[in-house]
Structures are given as structure tokens and as C-alpha cells.
Amino acid sequence: NAGVTQTPKFRILKIGQSMTLQCAQDMNHNYMYWYRQDPGMGLKLIYYSVGAGITDKGEVPNGYNVSRSTTEDFPLRLELAAPSQTSVYFCASSSNIGEQYFGPGTRLTVT
Amino acid sequence: GQQLNQSPQSMFIQEGEDVSMNCTSSSIFNTWLWYKQDPGEGPVLLIALYKAGELTSNGRLTAQFGITRKDSFLNISASIPSDVGIYFCAGDKTSYDKVIFGPGTSLSVIP
Numbered sequence: 449n450a451g452v453t454q455t456p457k458f459r460i461l462k463i464g465q466s467m468t469l470q471c472a473q474d475m476n477h478n479y480m481y482w483y484r485q486d487p488g489m490g491l492k493l494i495y496y497s498v499g500a501g502i503t504d505k506g507e508v509p510n511g512y513n514v515s516r517s518t519t520e521d522f523p524l525r526l527e528l529a530a531p532s533q534t535s536v537y538f539c540a541s542s543s544n545i546g547e548q549y550f551g552p553g554t555r556l557t558v559t
Numbered sequence: 560g561q562q563l564n565q566s567p568q569s570m571f572i573q574e575g576e577d578v579s580m581n582c583t584s585s586s587i588f589n590t591w592l593w594y595k596q597d598p599g600e601g602p603v604l605l606i607a608l609y610k611a612g613e614l615t616s617n618g619r620l621t622a623q624f625g626i627t628r629k630d631s632f633l634n635i636s637a638s639i640p641s642d643v644g645i646y647f648c649a650g651d652k653t654s655y656d657k658v659i660f661g662p663g664t665s666l667s668v669i670p
Contacts, residue, residue: 452601483660490647491602491660538601546590546651546658550601 449474452551454539460557461529469524469554471539477549479542480522481506482514484535485553491538497522529558563661565648571667578635580664582648590651591624591631596663597644605646606633638668 455470473480478499483491493506497516511533513525522541526533534557540548564583572578582591590609594602606617608624608631615622619636631648645663 481658490662493658540601546592546649547604547607548658549604552601553599 451475452539452541452549454537454551454554456554457552458555460559461526463529463531463558465529466525466527467529467556469526469537469539469556471522471524471551472520473522473539473541473549474520475541475543475549476519477541477543478519479548480516481540481542481548482512482522482524483538483540484508485538486535494524494537526556531558534558563648563650563659565646565661565664567664568662569665569667571669572638574638574640574668574670576638578638578642578666579632580634580646580666581630581632582650582661583630584650584659585629586650586652587628588650588652589628591622592649592651592658593620593622593631593633594647594649594660595644596647602647635666638666640668640670642666643668 452473481496482494485491492508494512495514497503500519503514516522537554539551542548592607593605596602606615606622611628612626613624621634623632645665647663648661651658
């Protein structure tokens with residue numbers, strides 16, 4: 449199993465551009481999550497999904513959108529990128545709410 | 560909002576020493592989890608605890624679910640250089656958006 453994969457690993461965006469961060473898992477997990485981690489800080493939940501077709505907001509959803517059309521994929525969309533969205537983004541999945549498996553992260557810089 | 564506090568914030572120890580860190584909250588949690596994050600990687604689950612008072616080991620790591628359900632402790636025995644990283648606690652109230660991560664304890668091991 450590849451586990452949780454994320455693409456791209458790095459990206460630089462100009463202010464106002466848009467992009468989609470890709471996340472896929474091959475463990476048949478129902479739950480998937482997107483977090484952001486700012487330097488020296490913990491993880492903040494952006495959006496989560498409890499199954500295909502079902503998503504909901506986490507702690508810091510503003511400026512982001514998600515969709516979940518399949519069990520495997522959970523892309524995160526950034527519209528009108530802002531410098532405050534410079535961060536490391538982690539996708540995670542779980543079959544059990546607490547025990548999450550994380551991807552390697554996408555390092556995003558908005559300038 | 561709910562917060563988890565971790566202490567110490569950082570620690571520098573000699574190789575071979577034992578390490579203790581803890582995580583506290585003003586709220587009760589049903590599950591406590593400990594993750595480790597290596598530099599440039601996503602967090603990896605170390606130990607999950609499901610019952611107040613539970614003591615669980617994973618190799619040189621031992622974690623305990625506090626009796627009050629408001630805290631948890633992680634001990635690492637005989638530290639080695641590959642123990643370097645950031646250790647996050649997380650509390651789960653068994654509600655999808657209620658997995659809260661602490662700010663992390665940064666561990667450095669001096670050979």
C-alpha cells in the first residue's frame with residue numbers, strides 16, 4: 449500500500465492565483481482530513497470528510513474548498529491565494545476517527 | 560476554543576537519557592493519541608490510548624491515559640539520535656471535528 453499520497457510536494461503561487469492540492473489514499477478509509485501547519489505550530493483542521501459526497505468545515509476553512517467524489521480522493525482547492533495561506537498542508541485518512549495516517553505534505557508559498 | 564497544552568515546549572537531552580513529556584487539557588477526552596513528526600515529513604502515529612488509566616508501550620515508548628481523562632503522558636527510555644523530532648499529542652472526543660492537536664514538544668538528542 450502507498451498509504452496517503454499528496455501532490456505536489458512544493459509549490460509557489462502568486463497572490464490571486466488558484467490551485468488544487470491533490471490527496472489520495474489506498475486504504476479504503478472513510479474519513480479524510482486536510483490540515484495546515486504553520487512554522488513552529490501544531491496542526492489546524494481545514495476541512496474533513498466522513499465519506500464520498502460528504503464534507504464539512506473544520507477550524508480554519510476560509511479561502512479553501514473541498515470535494516469528495518470517491519472514497520480514495522480528497523482534493524483541496526485554494527481560490528485567490530493570499531500570503532496568509534503560506535503553510536505546509538497535510539492530508540490524512542482514518543478508518544477510526546482518532547488514528548489518522550498522514551501524507552508527506554505539500555509546502556506552499558504565496559508571494 | 561478547546562486547547563491542548565504540551566510541556567515542555569522543547570528539550571535537549573543526552574543520548575541514552577530517558578524523556579518525559581505531557582499533554583493537558585481543560586476538557587475530557589475519550590481517546591489520547593501520540594504522534595511523532597520527523598523534519599520535512601508528516602506526523603506518524605506512535606500510540607493510541609482508549610481508557611482512563613491505560614498504560615501502553617511501543618518499544619522504548621510508554622504512554623498513559625490520565626485518570627482524570629484530561630491529560631496524557633509519554634515517556635521515551637534510553638533515547639537515541641533517531642528520536643529527534645516533534646512529538647504531538649492529540650485528543651479525540653469521538654466527534655469528527657474534535658480531534659485536537661497540541662502544539663508539540665521538540666526533542667533534540669545530543670550524541
